[in-house]
Amino acid sequence: MKKSFLILVVLLISGMMSAQNGGNDMKKFESQLPQEGRGNVRVAYQGKAIDQMIYEFMEEQGIPGMTLAIVQAPYIPRIVGYGVTDIEKGNLAAAKTLWPIGPISQGFTAVAIMQLYEKGKLDLNDPIGKYLKEIPEPWKSISILQLMQHSSGIADYREQKAFDVSANYQPEQLVQMVATLPLAFDAGTDVKQSATNFLLLTSIIEKVAKMPYHDFVKKHQIDYLGLKQTYFGEDIPNVKQEDVTTTANVHQTFKKDKDYINPSETTTGYVEKEGKLVVAPTISPTSLKGFADIWASAENVSHWDIGLAGSVLIEKPENRDIIYKPTKLANGKTVPAMAGWQFYNHKGLMDIKGNVSGHSAFLSRFTDASELVCVTLLANKEGVDLTNLGRKIAAAFDSSKMGTGANDDLLYTYESLFSVDETMSKIEKVLKTMGIPVFAKFDHGKNAEEVGLKLRPNQVIVFGSPKVGTALMQENPSISIELPLKISVWEDKNGSVWASFPQMNLMAAEYDMESNPVIGKMQELLEKIVIKAASQY
Known part of the structure; x- marks a missing residue:
């Protein structure tokens, strides 16, 4: 009995010492491994890991699927899919899932304008009537820059009763919807977002570049950066996607065709009606030209975002500053927005976000040299503001710099x-x-x-x-x-x-x-x- 008792004591002491040594082992690399900020593996904010934050948010908001991508330039260290892109089919949200990125598409249009500006093909202060002869007379003196600033006062065709996001349009048909409406304000005196502004910019790009807007952006941004999961809506039919409705909702083609391994698949969008999710209207390739006409994976949005960080897409820093700094209007007023981007008092922080039929999109950039974190969130439910979730995710990488300073649970x-x-x-x-x-x-x-x-x-x-x-x-x-x-x-x-x-x-x-x-x-x-x-x- 005594012998058994002594053996038990020895085993207990040995176990305690082993546990203690294990704890010491965990700390022995503490001086070498990052404990906070860039490279820290403990990415959590106020006690919650990123996965937990997203799970709770999706449950609370009723979001079927979402993809997250994190940039810590020049890396994209995290791309994660959550949930499903189609409730009926059960397709999973994944790294290569294609989402309509909504108003983030404005960024591609703005970059295209700046690329033509850098080539000396146009001047930002040119009146748009110089390029577009058939527009209403009151619009002709509005400048290219004012279209980019959303300071034109031109009405938004999306707000007109005749507009149908699923219908196919020629640009002149969309212009006609608002051609007789008065300007909301004198150009250059205020800012109000209007899809019409960016539709007109695409027409100017086509006139100056002497090629379709689609082709110019594809050549100088999409193909130039090697973005394999970025498409205009008109190109989506070319994406290889398996029709799982013919195989009892089970993917089969990947077993015999390598192109279907980890496939790029488009999403189904949803809206909430009477407490239930219903399928949203499909988005026509031509209804939101230049404003919300691009589909992309979260990884590709992040890749494009890294291209914005230096001279890859826009060569000169002073030209990048034109579209990545608050708008200074002709009347002296400063507005913390430009080309769809919004700018905060937090040094170096900007974001671009919004909704398009059945979907919500968000991209934030912490561009200060001490932070360099960017968050992309794409979801298939319309009307969801992803700003706060994106902020918490960024703060998980360095809460002392990017957090709110408040108890976000309370x-x-x-x-x-x-x-x-x-x-x-x-x-x-x-x-x-x-x-x-x-x-x-x-x-x-x-x-x-x-x-x-x-x-x-x-x-x-x-x-x-x-x-x-x-x-x-x-x-x-x-x-x-x-x-x-x-x-x-x-x-x-x-x-x-x-x-x-x-x-x-x-x-x-x-x-x-x-x-x-x-x-x-x-x-x-x-x-x-x-x-x-x-x-x-």
Whole structure:
């Protein structure tokens, strides 16, 4: 018995020493291996790995499929597919999946214009009437640069009742939809995104380059960079895709044809209607020319993005600056946007994003030399804002530089393009448009100044619907402490401006009201208000 007991003690001590040595072994390379930032293998943000963040986001938003690509120039160290690209067929989202990249397509158009500019083929200040003789007279004095800036005031044909994203058009047919409409503002005095601007740019490219827009971009960007999974919509029929509906939803061709191993497949887009996902209208190759007409894999978007980092696509840095810096209008106003890109107070941060039938797309670039992280997210559900998810993913690579500085589980936090004052003013305008009453506004920065203290700009607005709030209090009177609703707008130590509010699902859980559908609608409303106020487009 004694002998058995001694053996057990020895084994336990040996095990403990082995575990301790194992722990020491884990730390013995600590001085050599990256512990944070570039090359760190522990890519997580606020305790959540990237996969977990994406899984939770897709579940919350009802997204069938998504592909993520990460750039740490000149590398693309991570390309991951999640979910399915077609609910009915069960095709998987993968590295080579082809997604319509929506308004990111504007970047290809802008690069094409700058390439012609560098060759001396056109001047950005040329009036577009010099190249386009058949456009309405009021448009002719608008400059090429103003089309790129979205400062033309020309109406967006996508907003017209006659527009059908699935229909095939000639450019003049789309122009005709808005030809008789007055300019929204005098050219060069404001910025409003319009697909018509970029449609006109493609026509100018064709006139100057003496070849179709499609061919010019393919030659000087797609083929030049070797992008094997980047296509114009008109070329999609050439992509080899197996019709799995003929084989009981199971891929078979890859067993006998190497081209079907890890195939490039197009996605099916979805929209939410009455709480269910339904197939969105197909996108015609000609309905969004120059604005949202390109399909690509997330990897190829990232590859093209790396090409933007230096002189590969646009040779001179001063020319790159024209399209990768805020717009300076002729009237002296500065707008934090250009050619579909938006620019933040965070040094070197820019993004381009948006929706196209059944899909959402996002590309952010942290271009400061201390960061150099770019995030591409492509999803097959329309109307999803991927900005916050993209920010958290970037922060997983260096939270001290790219994080929000707030607890993102507790607060919904969205970076604004504008100052605290301007963001708050825009929130008030959005609330007024929605008919939502404002009850109070607090300027904490001003209050601090009045008592001799310093505080970076920080404001809170209080608002809500008494009818909605009363219904919630009828269910649980104690929730009154959380009402009315509040949005805080604040500036951090680096000059970035954030708009934030409490996550409504956490509030619901605190009061045992998770099943109340009003709470979810409140979250959607608050997100809509913040995103609209904090964004240019």
